Amino acid sequence: MTQHDALDKLVEDRAKLPKFCPSWCTSGPAGHAEAMLEGCDLESASMHLSADIGGQQDEIRNYVTGEVVRPGKGGWRVQLRQQVRPGHRLDVPLLGVECHIRESATPTAYVRTELNLTTSEARKLAAQLLHLADAEDLRRYDTL
Numbered sequence: 684m685t686q687h688d689a690l691d692k693l694v695e696d697r698a699k700l701p702k703f704c705p706s707w708c709t710s711g712p713a714g715h716a717e718a719m720l721e722g723c724d725l726e727s728a729s730m731h732l733s734a735d736i737g738g739q740q741d742e743i744r745n746y747v748t749g750e751v752v753r754p755g756k757g758g759w760r761v762q763l764r765q766q767v768r769p770g771h772r773l774d775v776p777l778l779g780v781e782c783h784i785r786e787s788a789t790p791t792a793y794v795r796t797e798l799n800l801t802t803s804e805a806r807k808l809a810a811q812l813l814h815l816a817d818a819e820d821l822r823r824y825d826t827l
């Protein structure tokens with residue numbers, strides 16, 4: 684591909700970038716164009732992305748013995764993503780949940796996993812997690 688062909692392709696691809704974004708997309712049309720100029724291909728530069736939020740998994744030790752009950756230094760990231768296909772067709776928005784947890788046997792090794800959930804699946808999972816967390820945490824006060 685000559686330099687002229689590459690420039691033609693860049694101009695052609697840039698015309699295919701999203702012109703409008705959902706309210707949660709942090710890129711905006713200018714951000715999608717900037718991603719392409721920074722080297723992202725059309726598919727990557729077109730993806731709508733929310734702010735990415737996350738948390739840290741802390742190490743938990745037995746208060747008395749100091750024994751590590753759960754190794755920490757892991758964490759998670761959550762981000763809403765929506766791929767834009769040719770012709771400005773939108774895929775279903777998905778909540779990407781990425782977790783990395785340190786293996787207890789090998790302190791420098793991490794286990795990573797990623798889930799891509801629909802908004803309905805994310806709501807159900809969040810409700811079920813809250814229900815189970817409440818069942819355990821609030822049980823402690825049942826006898827008071």
Ligand SMILES: [Zn+2]
Binds near residue numbers: 708709711730731
């Ligand atoms: Zn966008």
